[in-house]
Amino acid sequence: MSRRARGAAAVWLAIACAPAVRAETANRIVATVDGEPITALEVERYARDRNAEQQPAGTVLQALITDKLLEREIKTLGITARDDDIDRYIREIRERNGMDEAAFERALTAQGLSLEVYRARVKAEIERAQLVNREIRQRVNVTPEEVRRYYDSHLDDYVVAERVKVRDILFVIDRGDGDQALAHTQAKAAEVREMARNGRDFGELARQFSEGPGADKGGELGSFGRGEMDHAIDEVVFTLKPGEVSEIVRTDSGFHILRVDERVAAGHRPFDEVKDEIRQTLYNQALEDRFQNWLSRDLREKHHVEVLN
Secondary structure (H helix, E strand, O other), X not given: OOHHHHHHXXXXXHHHHHHHHHHHHHOOEEEEEOOEEEEHHHHHHHHHHOOOXXXXXXXHHHHHHHHXXXXXXXXXXXXXXXXXXXXXXXXXXXXXXXXXXXXXXXXXXXXXXXXHHHHHHHHHHHHHHHHHHHHOHHHOOOOHHHHHHHHHHOHHHHEEOOEEEEEEEEEEOOOOOXXXXXXXXXXXXXXXXXXXXXXXXHHHHHHHHOOOOOHHHOOEEEEEEOOOOOHHHHHHHOOOOOOOEOOOEEOOOEEEEEEEEEEEOOEEOOHHHHHHHXXXXXXXXXXXXXXXXXHHHHHHHOOOEEEOO
């Protein structure tokens, strides 16, 4: 055989063998779960279906193994999602996105999914949630003592700065107001301030004269901490005693007459106010810890998993 013929034969052999080599690589067994093989091709498909192609292959493989273990556990325990649960789940997703059935199916098609495939995924998701609820959620508990200990050791998280409850009578000024108009508005504010200092009900005066927010509620603005109001107002209200009427305070909005109804000293949010929030935080942490331990230890110990090099 000539050199040229031998070269041509070698090229043909390489081309002919390439698909077989690729197929062999794709069908290479990379792990087993209870003796059931997982191939490299299966891992690639799993990553592609979940938009995880940029994730390390080892990470994707472990996720696939976990899914297979969950599927086996679901089958062993006889957990099955009912059709009406699947229908309800899909209906909630549609309504949340403002879609009718036709629009929803078009959206699935745009993602390369059929309704049947999507229903199968929803079924699997519901069954896994039922498994987690059965194996994990019912075994997690947070005691009142744990809640109290958390509060006592995290007091800095519940610090409350000093606050004041403020009322305001506002006389609005416009940018175009001249000196005479400003003087007239300020004089009107001074008259109302004297009424308040002489015992007239501040709330009634606010309803009658105030042009600001909260006028219909007697001038109530709400409760504020330092730095939450206009700087000029902030500087005044934190010097007032409860029930004391301020001097006239000018801001860009106008002339203000202020009164503090209540001062709340700096301290901590009461335990009774935050205990439910703490309990939920601790419960979520315990749930996640228990779930991860169950996945990495309890579930794997019930099955034989082998990852091949």
